[in-house]
Amino acid sequence: MTNVVLVTGATGTVGRHVVAALTARDADVRTALRDPEPVSSEIADVGDTVAFDFTKPETWGRALTDVDGIFLVRPPVVDKSEVGSFVDAADRVGVSHIAYLSTLGAAKNVLVPHHWIEKRIMATDLEYTLLRASFFMQNLLEVHRPDLVEHDELFVPAGSGKTSFVDARDVGEAAAVVLTESGHVDRAYDLTGPEALDYGEVAAIFSDVLGRSITYPEPSLVAFANRMRRRGEAVGFIALMCGIYTTARLGLAARVTDDSQRLLGRRPRKMRTFVEDYADEFRGTSRRTGR
């Protein structure tokens, strides 16, 4: 159990929900922000904010002062070694507990940076909880929203493979649980949603909820990469997405666990609930408000 909790990645897909869930639990939250000035009121209204950057160790001391627990995110743009050095710094100053946002399969997959960071955390004296999350439903709001809004299609090169999509709101709430309740120290949880779906089934849910036909054309990896290039996405990001969707295509992203249910004390959100909750954004009638 922790008192002051430092939340990294607090403006991100999961971090914003960690802040909200910790606040709802009356935890003492400190949000670590690269630029504390222009953050949304959603973040600024809660707790203390501190300037923090993984690539600027001179910002770490103030951020870590009197901190008991950390919600740790490795931003995709930050090198794993910088996150590792930050973990060591947290250990040195006496932080007691880190909840780390990892990815499903990280224990065995030596290719993902999360594998290395998990090991680095476990090599310290810190108490830890590893939150190995499945593919976020919110990726559909971010990377794939233009295809849905402008072309009425789900343009994902995942073939007929199934994915155990998890809602980032549930991941955020699970993080708040492990940081504020006892019994989660030195444990790892595989956080998935309640069902594994292929993208044809996801498209059918979109069609039903939005009241218009959304198709899943099962694009090849090459067709997907070409469209992403035309949209101006970076080559590295496209390669990462292709790797993730190849995992799904091979049927390796389909495992459903009951860890989310056990932590949340309720069923995690289904894909249908996610699409209903963000329907205006998928209809294009709402300004993108975040996740």
Ligand SMILES: NC(=O)c1ccc[n+]([C@@H]2O[C@H](COP(=O)([O-])OP(=O)(O)OC[C@H]3O[C@@H](n4cnc5c(N)ncnc54)[C@H](OP(=O)(O)O)[C@@H]3O)[C@@H](O)[C@H]2O)c1
């Ligand atoms: N997407 C998935 O399906 C999925 C599934 C499982 C695990 N994951 C893992 O989740 C992590 C990403 O979490 P997310 O999606 O919640 O984050 P996100 O939406 O990608 O946002 C990244 C966050 O990191 C912050 N950030 C960027 N550079 C920083 C720096 N140099 N120093 C400090 N903060 C910095 C950003 O702040 P600014 O507002 O300042 O940019 C933002 O708050 C990754 O490690 C990913 O592998 C993702």
